[in-house]
Amino acid sequence: MKKDEVPQHQAKAFMGHSKALYALDQDGHYQIVPSNGWEAEEIVLDQAIDEFKRLAAEAHAAAKSGSGSPLQYHMYARRMDPVLLADLSGQWQWQVRRHLRPGAFERLAAPRQQRYAEALGLSVSQLSSLPEAP
Amino acid sequence: MSDVVIPFEHRQTAHCESGVVSGLLSHAGLPISEAMAFGVGAGLTYAYLPFVKLGGMPLFAFRMPPKGILKGVQKRLGVRFRFETFKDPDAGMRALDAHLDAGRAVGLQSSVFWLPYFPPDMRFHFSAHNLMVTGRRGGEYLISDPVIDVPTTCPAADLRKARSVKGTLAPKSLLYYPEWVPDPASIDWAAAVRDSLRFTSGMMLHTPVPLIGVWGIRTVAKKVRGLPTRDLRRLKLYLGHMVRMQEEIGTGGGGFRFLFASFLQEAAGLLKKPGLADAGAELTAAGDLWRQFGLSAAKMVKERQALDLGLLADQLLGIADAEKQAYKTMRRVA
Numbered sequence: 001m002k003k004d005e006v007p008q009h010q011a012k013a014f015m016g017h018s019k020a021l022y023a024l025d026q027d028g029h030y031q032i033v034p035s036n037g038w039e040a041e042e043i044v045l046d047q048a049i050d051e052f053k054r055l056a057a058e059a060h061a062a063a064k065s066g067s068g069s070p071l072q073y074h075m076y077a078r079r080m081d082p083v084l085l086a087d088l089s090g091q092w093q094w095q096v097r098r099h100l101r102p103g104a105f106e107r108l109a110a111p112r113q114q115r116y117a118e119a120l121g122l123s124v125s126q127l128s129s130l131p132e133a134p
Numbered sequence: 135m136s137d138v139v140i141p142f143e144h145r146q147t148a149h150c151e152s153g154v155v156s157g158l159l160s161h162a163g164l165p166i167s168e169a170m171a172f173g174v175g176a177g178l179t180y181a182y183l184p185f186v187k188l189g190g191m192p193l194f195a196f197r198m199p200p201k202g203i204l205k206g207v208q209k210r211l212g213v214r215f216r217f218e219t220f221k222d223p224d225a226g227m228r229a230l231d232a233h234l235d236a237g238r239a240v241g242l243q244s245s246v247f248w249l250p251y252f253p254p255d256m257r258f259h260f261s262a263h264n265l266m267v268t269g270r271r272g273g274e275y276l277i278s279d280p281v282i283d284v285p286t287t288c289p290a291a292d293l294r295k296a297r298s299v300k301g302t303l304a305p306k307s308l309l310y311y312p313e314w315v316p317d318p319a320s321i322d323w324a325a326a327v328r329d330s331l332r333f334t335s336g337m338m339l340h341t342p343v344p345l346i347g348v349w350g351i352r353t354v355a356k357k358v359r360g361l362p363t364r365d366l367r368r369l370k371l372y373l374g375h376m377v378r379m380q381e382e383i384g385t386g387g388g389g390f391r392f393l394f395a396s397f398l399q400e401a402a403g404l405l406k407k408p409g410l411a412d413a414g415a416e417l418t419a420a421g422d423l424w425r426q427f428g429l430s431a432a433k434m435v436k437e438r439q440a441l442d443l444g445l446l447a448d449q450l451l452g453i454a455d456a457e458k459q460a461y462k463t464m465r466r467v468a
Binding site (some may be wrong): 001012013014015017018019020021022023024028029030032034038039040041043044045047048049051078079080081083084087088089090119121 | 146147148169187188189190247248253254255256257258259281282283284295299300301302370371374375377378381382388389392393395396399400415418421422425428429431432433435436
């Protein structure tokens, strides 16, 4: 990639920051050139964020109607999935999947609530409550 | 606690680990560019690991596992890093304070998600991010994060959280710093470069597993050609995931090819071996192809380009050929 081909797409995700790319100057020497965004990166980043937003909104609605647990909402709101939450909270995936159901979630013992709260960076009371909007 | 400010030159780099190695070693009296650290640390790879799942999708790695560069540089340049991990996050913070009080800048491993100075949309759960702490002011730490364009700060509570996440690649409050640095004039750069090039090219060309190196890229090409198209949303997520692994997570594949090419260029000058610059030019070509692939795949996700898995697979095969050429040149010259 040549220096003048370094994309400057002004990605909103970068929030005015830039990242360093290695590109060739006129004499064919590498140097670090700042880039404030690239179309490809922007597309896939938006896609990933939107997917988590969609899942969080679905989980929020499910928790409100009682067919899902608040845990499921907090998990997606924190950009996690059951596999990652199991990893970060030190449990088996089947345990996490079970606790995502409202009944099993309500019966959770205090130490396990604490475990989830810590992995999600929430207090125990936040863990079982839902914000107004997802 | 009293404030500490260690004079430290912040430099933005393309990759966190090579950036920290370059920053800490340069600070300790061994000036080394990021590209040289990445190259001598043999940071480049390609690996397709279908049994490691991220968001239900396979891992595509473009660089060696975390700490690989640190260890490679340690081995080939004779530097000694000291690594300290802590079971108790508070003990990890106390140790950090003690090092700062002693006037020592240190590297930390942390999770990107919990670092508030990252733009919100860039914060994902990657627990092996590297950054440097260069001081303490009020309740905040002074941070030189190699992938951020400016020196920044982080509140103590957030840094503690980012250092103590659990799970795979858990940082365990790891901190590290160069304990001993050789006299730059005494380092046998030719031997270090030769050793790392043999390692990288050998791995990329001859690993007898169809998931690593050039063979790994070919396997992925085949996989992409046969991706099921019934569930279009899922397919698009898969393609998006591939591009994100390439471009987002730790600056990405195209970027790493350019970084390694920059190393080859620097090594060519240092060792007076113009052949290494040729290998660099070939790897640059491969990097350009990676970016073309990324752009095509992303445009297909966004439907700015017609979905054509055959085209993507052919692009990957082209990349495999281009990379093979570069590694063969490296092997011949090194």
